[in-house]
Amino acid sequence: MRSVFLLGVFIVIVCAGASTPFVFGMGYIWVDLFSPSKVSYSILTEIPIALVMAAGCIGTYLVMDRKSPPKFNIITFLLILFALWITFTTFRAALPGHAWIKWDFAFKAVTFSIFLPYLFRTRVQLEAMLLAIVVSLSGTFMTFGVKTLMTGGGYSMNLGLLSGNSGLAEGSTLAMVVACSIPFQIYLMRHSLIFPKHWIVKLGFLGFQACSLLTILGTHARTGLISLGVLAMVYWWLAANKIRNALIVLVAAAAALSVADDSWLDRMSTVTEYNTETSALGRIVVWKWTWDYVQDNPLGGGFGVYRLSRYTQTIINEDGEEELYEVAGKAFHSAYFEVLGEHGYLGLALYLLIILLAVLSLRKTKKKTRDVPELTWARDLSTAVMTAILVHMAGSSFIGVAFQPFIYYYVAIAISLDQYVRRVYEPQKAGRGSRKSQLKNSRKAV
Template identity: 40%
Template sequence: MLRSLWLLFLYTSFLGLGVNAPFVATLGYVWVDTFQPQAISYIILNQLPVAMIMGAAAFGLYLLLDRRSPPRLSLETILQVAMGIWVTLTIIWAAVPDAAWEKWDWAFKTVMFAAFLPYVIRSRVQIEAFAQTYVFSLAANFVPFGLKTLISGGGYGSNLGLQAGNSGLAEGGLLSTVGLMAVPLAIYLGSHSQLMPRLKLMPLAYWAIAGLAVVTAIGTFERSALIGLVVLFAYMWMRSRHKLRLGVVGCLGACLLVYSTSSAWDARIETIGHFENENSAYVRILVWKWTLGYVAEHPFGGGFQAYLTDHIEVPGVDNEPGFTEFGRAFHSIYFEVLGEQGYPGLLMFLALAGVTFVRLHRAAKRAREDPELRWVVALSDALQAGLAVFLTSGAFVGIAFQPMFWYFISMGISLNAYMWRVEHSPSSPVVGWRATATSPSTEAISPPSAGGWRSRPAIPFVKVAAPKR
């Protein structure tokens, strides 16, 4: 009962604060979309369309109060909108129309809301608030899972987090992937946060969150998590200025992992090298082979949930008879997009990831020249590391239209738009969410705002001579 009342208070707080600061309502939608309070509430919230209400508030408040200094139209945004249009068109020739509409209902909203986010998230504080909201919404799921894993050792298919079942963040493949993607973001917040109190132990709290995310990934017993963990460490090591220190931490962590993991975890991970003797892994390969044959005949894909039409002939192994399996999921972001959206959808998906990597790298390169923009470099590296995890772990999990990929893309767009404003504004970077425009002369000139939702009158800048001593 108390938990339900607390969740109701948080929900109404997002709505109430959003009236005064519209971007807060957008953060509220991110919280609802990620944390899903309606799934663990016993009263009121579980009876309301909480996501629809918060989403309508986010769009409505932006249109009424916040239509200022929109970012330049970027290639990433064009690709996001194009993907939203394309997934809608594929419904026309969907192989399983009813199931396709069911997935379209949430996938389309994810893609289009992600395209909308950079119009609201503009300043440094807003970007950080978005990252904080997303990390803590995810942490509510993987922190209890990680703590219970330290006690019980975890297990494949175990529900140790907030949610039960085998969907959403209760599914091990998705939970382990988003947990690892949150690691570099949490480390960034621990070092560069402006919203949290500057206490000596605050960075340790974020490192603890990152550590529990790693423990959660291991505790799910997902083989994709191990691959993502290796890629995460390798990418962070390459981008780090303290390679020796990070290398020592990584080696110690690997030794601790080998020492502490159970025989059940070891046995499951060993199947990576012997996939032909493990039905789950081998059937996935057969599904991918079926998908390639399917798109050869249907180059525009079969619409959402097209996998429901597959039939996989699994040959017998070690004197065991073969069998036929119907409706086996793609278990890969690449084959999921290819089978459902065809070659045009896969091309847009890969282009979106590639363009984002290039733009983030360029933004970090330009920001290194200014000590005040070190946070841009750090956030760029964190986003690149998270996307690298998604693109590798996701090769074995069908999560292409889950929010984390699209939210990371949107944060990258917001970061690049911020850099553009800084470089094209005659004033110094604005760090607050309410921008005060300044001019280098006594005549007030209003440059493009770097953030905020209400503009203040320009304040002329007057040079004051230093006192003589």
């Protein structure tokens, strides 16, 4: 039954996308995040659905939807440069067999983010992109959240639809990505044009947010706790009534702690015990190895170079005695050390610069739309995307997700939003009724 339902969704997307290219873009995001070929038991497992969606995006755009394309900008240029650079480092990779496997999906993640602003250009289209992200994730966090409520969750437990230990099947990654999606859920609840203003719609989004929080806690991932903490801090900082919001956060935290089981509390308590907890210590050890490696290899070692890592560190065992702890072939467990080790100083500089410029673009958009009531939604969307980026940057400090698609979606939204506001917002000019023009363009561009 699941396979038939997912096949039906696939057919609907293909049929709708044939006349509306951005629907194919939504379909690509669905394939990227929901992974229907892994969730389905049959049928879709035999269809190259990612290829179909990508070909549909490009083909239908070229044939029928090339009006008002985004202008070439510095972020797009850096994304192209970054894609070329990771290709160059792959050609000279220390482990080419492993490198080209990862290059395949990493290159797609970077380059497709360049194309997304061509598909999502209006307010409704941007909202559709957010819905594609949230709904695709909901298949996992709704299932995970409900099961957490029933069982209490647990570390390394696959309570979602996906199995394995990579992507959204990995607890730390899932917790961080779901935390990043909460600002989008709140934005959609407040500003959706696709859904009517109705209490049932609001209740549905509140249910999404509740299951998101349950999923983050249910993974027992310390990355999730850090991501949630950063999210709470950002919302507190942005709040007009900081005292009230601080009290809400404290009450929510107390409620969560009151129902948390001992295993969750025990795992969270190891956050600062880096010299006794082997998982945290392993991260520090491989980070040291990475730093030493790039001193001799400033261009990086290509994808998968962490497999060469060898390092020893002193650890305090359960008896309080010192012993040597050896790490061999441990993954980077940090997006920043991942890029540094695989693509060197230039790769890391490009990666960070892309994110920085996206944030600056969003801040500029927020400032530009602050006093334009018709663009309140754009101001709030820029805040939501900035929040998601900040949460991602904090969480990805401890997991290797530099080439997962999430951050590139946020960058693409930043580009699209900037281009939209540039297109519909006209600065006041001498002798012209700019206010009237703003209203006219804003309505036309929806």
